[in-house]
Each structure stands twice: as structure tokens, then as C-alpha cells.
Amino acid sequence: MTMNAPLTGALGAARPVFADAATAYIAANDFDRPTLVVDRARVVQNYDALAAGLGRAFIHYAVKANPEPQIIRALVRRGSGFDCASRGEIELCLSQGAPVAKISFGNTIKRGSDIAFAYGVGVRLFAADSVGELDKIARHAPGARVYLRVIVENSLADWPLSRKFGCAPSSLPDLLDHAVAVGLVPYGLSFHVGSQTREAAFWNPVLDDVAELWHAARAAGHDLQLLNIGGGFPAFYGQPVQAPRAYAAAVMAAIAARFGDVPQVMAEPGRGLVADAGHIVAEVMLVSRKAEDDLHRWVYLDIGRFSGLAETEGEAIRYRITTPHDGGPTGPCVMAGPSCDSADILYERVPVQLPLALRDGDRVLIRNCGAYTSAYSSVGFNGFPPLDVVVL
Numbered sequence: 001m002t003m004n005a006p007l008t009g010a011l012g013a014a015r016p017v018f019a020d021a022a023t024a025y026i027a028a029n030d031f032d033r034p035t036l037v038v039d040r041a042r043v044v045q046n047y048d049a050l051a052a053g054l055g056r057a058f059i060h061y062a063v064k065a066n067p068e069p070q071i072i073r074a075l076v077r078r079g080s081g082f083d084c085a086s087r088g089e090i091e092l093c094l095s096q097g098a099p100v101a102k103i104s105f106g107n108t109i110k111r112g113s114d115i116a117f118a119y120g121v122g123v124r125l126f127a128a129d130s131v132g133e134l135d136k137i138a139r140h141a142p143g144a145r146v147y148l149r150v151i152v153e154n155s156l157a158d159w160p161l162s163r164k165f166g167c168a169p170s171s172l173p174d175l176l177d178h179a180v181a182v183g184l185v186p187y188g189l190s191f192h193v194g195s196q197t198r199e200a201a202f203w204n205p206v207l208d209d210v211a212e213l214w215h216a217a218r219a220a221g222h223d224l225q226l227l228n229i230g231g232g233f234p235a236f237y238g239q240p241v242q243a244p245r246a247y248a249a250a251v252m253a254a255i256a257a258r259f260g261d262v263p264q265v266m267a268e269p270g271r272g273l274v275a276d277a278g279h280i281v282a283e284v285m286l287v288s289r290k291a292e293d294d295l296h297r298w299v300y301l302d303i304g305r306f307s308g309l310a311e312t313e314g315e316a317i318r319y320r321i322t323t324p325h326d327g328g329p330t331g332p333c334v335m336a337g338p339s340c341d342s343a344d345i346l347y348e349r350v351p352v353q354l355p356l357a358l359r360d361g362d363r364v365l366i367r368n369c370g371a372y373t374s375a376y377s378s379v380g381f382n383g384f385p386p387l388d389v390v391v392l
């Protein structure tokens with residue numbers, strides 16, 4: 001499809017940072033399938049900003065947010081570490097030159113053989129949140145350092161993560177003792193405030209809770225060295241967010257006030273590094289109404305819930321969309337993906353305002369999609385191709 005869509009429409013005018021490399025690349029090229037275009041330079045810029053704000057804390061990029069090898073390599077060059085969730089992610093990071101000392105195995109649910117693999121290649125830092133996982137680590141990675149992940153309540157994140165992971169605060173003392181009993185080194189604590197935590201101040205109630213656990217563990221004789229603060233650093237999706245450097249600095253100040261002199265602080269940003277470095281170019285497949293008097297149009301894209309836009313689940317993440325007709329009159333639309341699955345609806349509860357002139361064949365840009373899109377894309381469900389990725 002050829003097209004010279006005005007790529008800075010109404011939204012762009014309000015936010016001139018849209019004139020970025022990924023947008024320029026999309027404007028200059030044709031695409032025959034939905035494609036994520038990611039600008040590595042922007043990832044590096046985000047890394048530098050977060051690193052500056054985080055000060056003495058070190059970064060382990062959460063690989064799952066976007067595992068493109070070229071992004072991993074760019075971050076390796078910048079000195080980043082990596083939070084990996086599986087053998088596959090560890091192999092990926094090693095293949096791109098990551099030093100094994102900067103890789104942590106952060107999933108609290110690991111396959112025994114993957115732990116053994118990680119230990120064999122030299123990974124020495126593992127996450128756990130249960131007796132069963134500690135036993136597994138002790139068996140396959142004897143003597144390793146472990147950080148215990150705790151459940152945090154009070155998440156104010158747009159995409160909360162905590163329910164599946166972490167131990168209840170009440171079971172932490174026993175888990176720390178158990179780690180010692182099975183020959184592991186209880187090295188620290190970890191938590192995740194929830195992904196897309198838009199304001200640094202939202203961290204405070206969570207930090208209050210974790211600090212209490214931290215001090216209690218130390219008082220009980222565990223010489224904790226590492227506070228792993230996880231991810232949660234936000235991206236711009238339309239609602240205001242603090243700039244990364246100021247945000248990270250505010251979080252670090254809040255940590256210093258509550259934890260005092262923690263020997264090591266580690267952060268695991270995913271979204272905050274990659275989301276605004278990429279945009280998806282997609283195509284409108286159909287615009288229709290279910291009845292003549294229907295107030296809503298249905299807009300079907302060639303990308304949906306199963307081909308990259310998984311985070312529209314619950315309409316949690318609301319992407320901004322630009323079209324060739326921006327600036328003209330708009331109306332409410334239900335937005336859906338192309339597959340024959342009725343769950344493949346992106347936005348319905350809160351409809352999207354889109355130009356009345358929008359029609360099939362139009363190219364649309366889905367903004368700030370560098371995180372949690374390509375990696376979530378199904379392989380060929382309904383014969384729709386997985387999201388293509390171009391890394392600049």
C-alpha cells in the first residue's frame with residue numbers, strides 16, 4: 001500500500017515529539033502486514049535517562065517487554081543487565097554479549113532444568129516466592145543468591161502484576177529461614193509496583209510496606225544486600241506521565257527515605273525503556289455499522305488482541321491512534337481485531353473517537369507500542385501473520 005498519510009495529525013500537534021525516527025521510517029515505507037518499527041536510539045536515550053535518575057541503582061532490563069536481539073545488544077553496549085524469565089531469554093542475552101554476571105533469573109516459576117542450565121552458564125542470582133521454588137533452586141543451583149519476591153497491595157498501576165507473584169508478607173520470615181536451611185544465600189527482596197505506574201508518588205504506599213519487611217528481615221539476622229524494585233516505569237499513552245529521569249530520581253529519594261543505606265538497588269524497567277521507541281503501522285480492514293441507526297461504527301484493524309495488542313485486555317492500556325484524516329470531524333468507534341474470535345475486541349467499553357472519513361485501506365499508526373506487543377503476538381492464529389518487526 002502506498003500512502004503519504006499526515007503523520008502528525010491532531011494528536012501530533014499537541015505533542016510534537018511525534019517527529020521521531022520510527023514515524024519517519026513508517027512515512028517513507030510501504031508495509032504489507034502490521035509492522036512494529038522500533039528506534040534503538042530512543043531505547044538507549046530512555047536507558048540513559050532512567051539510569052541518570054536511578055543514580056547508584058543498576059538496571060536489569062526486563063527482556064520480556066521486547067526481546068528483539070538488536071535491542072538487547074544495544075543495551076549490552078550501554079552496560080545494562082538483564083532480568084530473564086526463562087532459559088530462552090538467558091540464551092538470547094548471552095548470544096548478544098551480555099555478561100552472565102549481569103543476568104538475573106527473575107521468574108518465580110522456573111523449570112528445574114532451566115535453573116540447572118542457568119547455573120551451568122554462571123547465573124547466580126535467582127528469584128523465589130515459595131518453599132517449592134527455593135527447594136528447586138537449592139537442588140539445581142546450590143549456594144546461589146536468592147531474592148524473595150513479596151506481594152504488594154495498593155498497586156495504583158494501570159496494569160497491576162502482583163496477584164500472581166510474590167509471597168504474603170506473613171510468610172516471608174519462614175521463607176528467608178528456609179533459604180538458609182537449604183544452603184542458599186537470602187540476598188534480598190523484590191517487588192513490582194505494577195506496570196505503568198504513572199506517578200512516582202504512587203510508589204510510596206508500596207515502599208512503606210516493603211521497607212517494613214526489609215527492616216524486620218534484617219532485624220531477624222538476615223544480612224540482606226539487594227533491594228530489587230522491579231519495573232513499573234511508565235510510558236506516555238495519552239495520560240500525563242513524569243519524565244523518566246525525574247520519575248526515577250523521585251523513586252530513589254523515596255527509597256532512601258525508607259530503607260536508608262541499602263547496599264545494592266536494582267531496577268527492572270521494561271515498558272519504560274521500549275514503549276515509546278516503537279509504533280505499529282496497521283491497516284483498516286473494514287468500517288461498518290451493525291444497524292443503520294447505530295451510533296457507533298465498528299472499525300476492524302488488521303492487528304488485534306492476538307496479533308500484538310494483548311495489553312488492550314480490559315482496555316487497560318489505551319493506545320493513541322493516528323489516521324490520515326486527523327483534524328476532520330470524528331465519531332465514536334468500537335475497535336476490533338481481524339480474527340474470528342469474539343474476544344478480539346480492543347476498545348468497546350470506552351469507545352475510540354475516530355474520523356468519520358476513515359475507511360478500509362487506510363493506514364493507521366498505533367503509537368508507543370514498543371513494549372509488550374511483538375512478543376505477545378500469536379503465530380498465525382486464523383492465518384493472520386504475526387506482527388512484523390523492524391529495528392532501526
Ligand SMILES: *Cc1c(COP(=O)(O)O)cnc(C)c1O
Nearest residue numbers: 062195231232233268269270271
Ligand atoms: C514484567 C516485569 C518487569 C517489567 O515491568 P515494566 O512495568 O514493564 O517495567 C520487571 N520485573 C519483573 C519481575 C517483571 O515480571
